Amino acid sequence: MEDHGDVRTRALEAAxxxxxxxxxxxxxxxxxxxxxxxxxxxxxYHFGTKDGLRDAxxxxxxxxxQSELPAILAAATTGKDRFRGAVGxxxxxxxxxxxxxxxxxxxxxxxxxVVRARFERHLRPWTPLxxxxxxxxxxxxxxHAQVDAEAWILQLLVAAVGTLSTGTVAAAMFADPPDVDRxxxxxxxxAEASLFRVRGDATPPSAPARRSSA
Amino acid sequence: MEDHGDVRTRALEAAxxxxxxxxxxxxxxxxxxxxxxxxxxxxxYHFGTKDGLRDAxxxxxxxxxQSELPAILAAATTGKDRFRGAVGxxxxxxxxxxxxxxxxxxxxxxxxxVVRARFERHLRPWTPLxxxxxxxxxxxxxxHAQVDAEAWILQLLVAAVGTLSTGTVAAAMFADPPDVDRxxxxxxxxAEASLFRVRGDATPPSAPARRSSA
DNA sequence: CCTACCGATCGGTAGG
DNA sequence: CCTACCGATCGGTAGG
Numbered sequence: 462m463e464d465h466g467d468v469r470t471r472a473l474e475a476a477x478x479x480x481x482x483x484x485x486x487x488x489x490x491x492x493x494x495x496x497x498x499x500x501x502x503x504x505x506y507h508f509g510t511k512d513g514l515r516d517a518x519x520x521x522x523x524x525x526x527q528s529e530l531p532a533i534l535a536a537a538t539t540g541k542d543r544f545r546g547a548v549g550x551x552x553x554x555x556x557x558x559x560x561x562x563x564x565x566x567x568x569x570x571x572x573x574x575v576v577r578a579r580f581e582r583h584l585r586p587w588t589p590l591x592x593x594x595x596x597x598x599x600x601x602x603x604x605h606a607q608v609d610a611e612a613w614i615l616q617l618l619v620a621a622v623g624t625l626s627t628g629t630v631a632a633a634m635f636a637d638p639p640d641v642d643r644x645x646x647x648x649x650x651x652a653e654a655s656l657f658r659v660r661g662d663a664t665p666p667s668a669p670a671r672r673s674s675a
Numbered sequence: 676m677e678d679h680g681d682v683r684t685r686a687l688e689a690a691x692x693x694x695x696x697x698x699x700x701x702x703x704x705x706x707x708x709x710x711x712x713x714x715x716x717x718x719x720y721h722f723g724t725k726d727g728l729r730d731a732x733x734x735x736x737x738x739x740x741q742s743e744l745p746a747i748l749a750a751a752t753t754g755k756d757r758f759r760g761a762v763g764x765x766x767x768x769x770x771x772x773x774x775x776x777x778x779x780x781x782x783x784x785x786x787x788x789v790v791r792a793r794f795e796r797h798l799r800p801w802t803p804l805x806x807x808x809x810x811x812x813x814x815x816x817x818x819h820a821q822v823d824a825e826a827w828i829l830q831l832l833v834a835a836v837g838t839l840s841t842g843t844v845a846a847a848m849f850a851d852p853p854d855v856d857r858x859x860x861x862x863x864x865x866a867e868a869s870l871f872r873v874r875g876d877a878t879p880p881s882a883p884a885r886r887s888s889a
Numbered sequence: 890c891c892t893a894c895c896g897a898t899c900g901g902t903a904g905g
Numbered sequence: 906c907c908t909a910c911c912g913a914t915c916g917g918t919a920g921g
Contacts, residue, residue, distance in 0.1 A: 468890085474894055486700035490916065502917080511916060563784055569697065569841040571775055577847040584848040592849070605868065612853045612861030616834055623837035624830070627783040629831055633791040634798040635806070639826045645767055647826030654819065655791065655865040679897080682906085704900065717906055725900065 471505050476518050476644045481560035484567055485515055502530050517569055519579065522561060527583045529554055534590055541657065543594065548617065548652060552645055555625045562625035588614070595656070605658055624648060683721050685711045690732045694697070695774035698781055699729055732791065733782055736775060740796045743768055748804055755871065758806065762831065762866060766859055769839045775840035809870070819872055831866050863884060 465471065475496035479488040494501040508514040515634050533550040555562045569576050591614050598604035600617075624644050630639035679685065689710035702723050708715040722728040747764040769776045783790050807830050812818035822869040838858050846852035851862075 484698060484700055486698055487785070491914085500891055502892085503843070505917065507891070513830065559756040566780060566841060567784060569844045570781060571701070573844045577844050580844070580847040587848060588849050607864055609853065609857060609861045609864075611846075611849045611851070612858045613865065615842065615849075615853065615858055616838070616862050618844060618867055619845060620830055620834040622841075623833040625910080627780060627836075628833060630787045630791050631833060632825075633794040635802050635825045635829075636799060637825070639823065640881045643823065644826045644829055647823045648830050650821055650823075651827065651830055651865060651869040654866040660750065703898080705898085714907055716908085720906070822905065 463513075468497060468499055468503065470653060472499075472504055472507060472514065473518055473521050476514055477522070477558075477564060480515070480518060481564040481567065485571060490514075507623075518564070519576070522564060522585050523579050526554060527587075530584075530587050534587070541653075544653070545649075546654070548649060551618070552621055552649075556645075559625065561641050562622045565622060565624045596654075603658060604656055608656060613656065617648075620651075621645070621646050682711060682713055686713075686718055686721060686728065687735050689731055690728055691736070691778060691801070694729070694732060695778040695781065699725075699735060699785060704728075729865075733790070737793050737797050738779060740741075740768060741801075744798075748801070755867075756767065758842050758867070758870070759863075761805075765832070766835055766839075769836060772837065776836045779836060779841045812870075817872060818870055822870060824861050827870065832864075834862050834865075835859070 466474075473484060473492060476488070476493050479492055479496065490501050490504055493514070494504055497504070504514060510518055529550065533547055565576075588611075592610045595604060595608060595610035595613065599608060599610075622641075624641065628641055628644050629638075632640075632644065680688075686707060690702070690707050690825065704715050704718055707728070708718055711718070716724075717773055718728060743764065747761055774836055779790075802825075806824045809818060809822060809824035809827065813820060813822060813824075838855065842855055842858050843852075846854075855875065
């Protein structure tokens with residue numbers, strides 16, 4: 462079906478999409494092979510087993526995330542600009558490919574210990590910078606004294622990934638469901654209001670707040 | 676294995692646990708039958724197909740949720756007490772059975788349209804009360820003017836379910852991972868700080884905020 | 890990178 | 906609620 466790149470790359474792309482949509486157990490090697498346009502044993506040749514393909518897909522996702530982290534943290538300046546840059550980049554990463562958040566959530570549910578180990582190895586080196594930024598803000602009086610830095614960062618991450626993986630379905634509980642952009646705009650507002658002691662000096666962080674009644 | 680209740684009830688309990696842990700496609704009917712202590716065709720007799728069992732498991736979860744909603748909303752009083760009662764009851768519902776949040780997330784990922792239809796039927800009737808409460812608070816000056824009621828409620832729900840389904844794994848990105856209670860305490864603080872214009876008058880909503888450094 | 894083939898397991902049925 | 910059985914599909918191998 463697809464004809465761009467080598468088989469390995471095309472297989473990783475197809476498997477990411479299929480695993481994210483139907484899950485690992487809900488996706489047969491045959492389905493991946495057909496999407497790539499090769500015979501099933503070809504995938505075994507490239508990845509060893511179906512589980513090998515799974516690992517390669519997860520590593521590719523975390524590798525891309527990891528490779529964007531330094532750029533985010535380095536390019537940021539100080540204060541709220543740094544905050545907005547980091548939050549915006551986090552949202553953009555998962556928004557760039559709608560399969561990323563779904564795949565990540567599925568892997569956490571299916572293989573918590575494997576993902577935990579990957580998080581420790583790939584993400585843990587960067588988190589002291591984030592925690593240090595919050596702690597410094599608190600020491601300087603810009604951040605609320607009650608903020609629990611690690612827990613606050615986790616809630617932001619969980620809310621962002623959760624919104625992009627399950628948000629459109631959860632929104633169906635409302636008669637006039639807010640779309641993902643509106644949910645993420647409110648998330649940015651919530652994050653800012655719960656972190657900083659004073660309101661933003663300039664314009665709202667992203668989209669303006671909208672009335673809830675239709 | 677289990678010997679309490681009739682086969683149907685025991686099957687729903689076992690399937691909830693197995694589906695939440697390994698997923699629907701990762702759980703064989705045989706595995707459910709063995710957990711219940713019956714032969715596989717017995718489950719087919721009771722639920723028609725494996726998909727029938729899946730529907731029964733989802734309906735049972737949403738039914739329990741729905742049956743707790745009126746009690747929450749009715750027992751609450753006004754202002755922050757009402758807010759704390761509703762948020763606390765939401766968290767308690769998913770905390771009471773750790774499989775509930777995982778099962779719900781899996782079903783949203785696997786069958787978005789099915790869950791969307793269930794949400795519209797079971798949850799939508801109650802959401803105007805929640806939105807109305809936020810809107811009233813804003814009109815009376817207790818709630819921030821920028822709050823997007825529907826999006827704010829969704830973010831609270833997504834963060835709560837996300838924390839209870841994937842939080843312990845995500846926390847592994849920190850050298851000293853906050854446990855679920857600490858994550859939920861911060862979530863309550865975030866919710867309150869992002870909703871109300873003035874800080875709580877009495878004690879913090881749940882556990883006191885803890886320092887982030889070990 | 891392919892064709893041909895393998896044993897194992899799947900959900901579901903027949904019949905009682 | 907059971908035993909016995911069904912065709913279909915699964916991941917993986919042999920051999921080229």
